[in-house]
Amino acid sequence: MDWKVFLEMAPSGGMTYLGWLGSGVVWTLTVSSFAWIIASLVGGFVGVARTTPVPWLRAIGTVYVEIFRNVPLLVQMFLWYFVMPEVLPKALGDWLKQDLPNALTLPFAAQFSLWELTAAILCLGLYTASRVAEQVRSGIESLPRGQTNAGLAMGLTLPQVYRHVTLPMAFRIVIPPMTSEFLTIFKNSSTALTIGVLELTAQSRQISEYTFKTFEAFTAATLIYIVITLTVTFAMRALERRVAVPGFIAQAGGH
Amino acid sequence: MGGEFDWSVIWKYREALWDGLATSFKLFGIALSGGIFFGTLLAMARLSSLKVLSYPAAGFVNLIRSIPFIMAIFWFYFLTPMIVGKFTGQQGEAVGPFTSAIVAFIMVESAYYSEIIRAGIQSIPRGQPWAAYALGMNYWQSMGHVVLPQAFRNMLPVMLTQAVILFQDTSLVYVVGLKDFLGAASKGGQITGRIVELYIFVAVVFFLICFLASWGVKKLNARLAVAR
Numbered sequence: 001m002d003w004k005v006f007l008e009m010a011p012s013g014g015m016t017y018l019g020w021l022g023s024g025v026v027w028t029l030t031v032s033s034f035a036w037i038i039a040s041l042v043g044g045f046v047g048v049a050r051t052t053p054v055p056w057l058r059a060i061g062t063v064y065v066e067i068f069r070n071v072p073l074l075v076q077m078f079l080w081y082f083v084m085p086e087v088l089p090k091a092l093g094d095w096l097k098q099d100l101p102n103a104l105t106l107p108f109a110a111q112f113s114l115w116e117l118t119a120a121i122l123c124l125g126l127y128t129a130s131r132v133a134e135q136v137r138s139g140i141e142s143l144p145r146g147q148t149n150a151g152l153a154m155g156l157t158l159p160q161v162y163r164h165v166t167l168p169m170a171f172r173i174v175i176p177p178m179t180s181e182f183l184t185i186f187k188n189s190s191t192a193l194t195i196g197v198l199e200l201t202a203q204s205r206q207i208s209e210y211t212f213k214t215f216e217a218f219t220a221a222t223l224i225y226i227v228i229t230l231t232v233t234f235a236m237r238a239l240e241r242r243v244a245v246p247g248f249i250a251q252a253g254g255h
Numbered sequence: 256m257g258g259e260f261d262w263s264v265i266w267k268y269r270e271a272l273w274d275g276l277a278t279s280f281k282l283f284g285i286a287l288s289g290g291i292f293f294g295t296l297l298a299m300a301r302l303s304s305l306k307v308l309s310y311p312a313a314g315f316v317n318l319i320r321s322i323p324f325i326m327a328i329f330w331f332y333f334l335t336p337m338i339v340g341k342f343t344g345q346q347g348e349a350v351g352p353f354t355s356a357i358v359a360f361i362m363v364e365s366a367y368y369s370e371i372i373r374a375g376i377q378s379i380p381r382g383q384p385w386a387a388y389a390l391g392m393n394y395w396q397s398m399g400h401v402v403l404p405q406a407f408r409n410m411l412p413v414m415l416t417q418a419v420i421l422f423q424d425t426s427l428v429y430v431v432g433l434k435d436f437l438g439a440a441s442k443g444g445q446i447t448g449r450i451v452e453l454y455i456f457v458a459v460v461f462f463l464i465c466f467l468a469s470w471g472v473k474k475l476n477a478r479l480a481v482a483r
Binding site for chain 1 (some may be wrong): 287321323324326329330338352357423424426427429430437443444450451454455456457458461465466469
């Protein structure tokens with residue numbers, strides 16, 4: 001064991017190997033959070049669409065979920081990164097590959113460009129949206145039908161029923177599955193290393209390649225993953241307790 | 256690329272692609288059976304009243320589940336040759352990449368399957384093993400003849416869903432350079448420069464396999480639901 005290796009200067013970035021790990025954490029969190037925003041927005045809409053009585057909305061939702069859920073994430077990553085610029089109109093494809101990378105130099109010793117980052121975020125976000133959509137749908141479907149009917153009987157329109165009756169309850173029901181979806185996106189963000197995004201897993205492998213201290217490098221990354229996972233889990237449990245509706249979802253409040 | 260597609264490259268590379276797909280299925284089959292076997296043992300250990308069994312099992316499962324799949328693959332890829340080397344006295348090439356990848360997949364899948372199996376075992380009323388013990392069965396007999404057969408039936412839908420996910424996850428061996436279906440396409444793409452056609456083809460094939468499998472699982476669930 002030689003843990004002092006992290007204090008040695010890394011060959012690039014003007015920082016120590018510890019700095020490389022830090023950069024990896026920053027990019028892991030950046031990719032996961034932006035992808036999470038896409039996943040919850042798109043996934044929320046798709047999930048709700050599948051519960052509406054409107055046939056074409058349900059159809060679009062079903063097609064979306066089936067496509068994104070039945071192709072491996074890694075294959076989707078390659079489709080976004082390698083295939084998309086080639087099938088788009090040539091000018092747009094060239095812009096993605098040549099101009100976007102030059103538009104902005106990424107901070108924190110990134111060693112990759114804005115295009116890799118964008119592809120990774122889009123891919124992870126839209127893939128996870130299909131999983132989020134399923135959670136949202138089953139959350140809404142788990143509500144008693146009487147709630148929607150009561151809302152409609154009171155003269156609310158369907159959008160109003162969703163806004164004031166269904167969604168506030170569904171939101172609380174889906175918090176626990178959403179927490180595990182966020183943790184999934186956080187872990188899946190390591191797939192971005194295949195298109196060159198140096199996130200935490202990639203940095204730990206890079207450190208192991210430069211220093212041959214594989215055990216130390218992998219252990220450090222593993223510990224960081226565990227700490228972040230635990231932090232998110234505790235934070236979400238606190239949120240769950242805060243928004244719990246008394247009398248519903250009894251397991252959340254522990255009362 | 257010039258915007259023109261040339262799909263003939265798929266026919267030209269059919270043998271490499273076929274071998275890749277066969278590798279993917281082989282990996283899937285071994286990881287699935289190994290994952291369920293060790294997952295069952297892990298679940299039994301976790302539910303054991305002996306702390307020397309339940310604590311390490313819980314620790315292993317939680318550790319594997321809180322790190323990325325790719326990180327776990329890197330870990331076992333690094334550890335397997337080292338540990339095997341220590342036992343056999345051989346260094347370096349004692350274990351090939353395929354074996355290391357298989358060990359990684361079995362380990363990770365057993366952690367994921369153990370959680371499903373644990374839930375399945377816990378869905379069996381407590382009175383059942385008690386009744387088995389009252390009839391004079393020992394632990395293994397009550398597990399093997401009473402609890403597990405019912406538990407497996409209850410958890411079959413979730414296990415099959417997880418199997419479809421596992422099949423998709425086999426593509427992750429790409430990170431250690433193994434030539435599975437995706438790896439074969441990648442290699443062909445590098446040689447011919449026709450990466451677009453090959454990746455689209457891989458995506459379509461994966462989609463068809465997983466879509467049909469998921470559809471089959473759904474049909475089976477509907478049948479089991481009626482049977483109950």
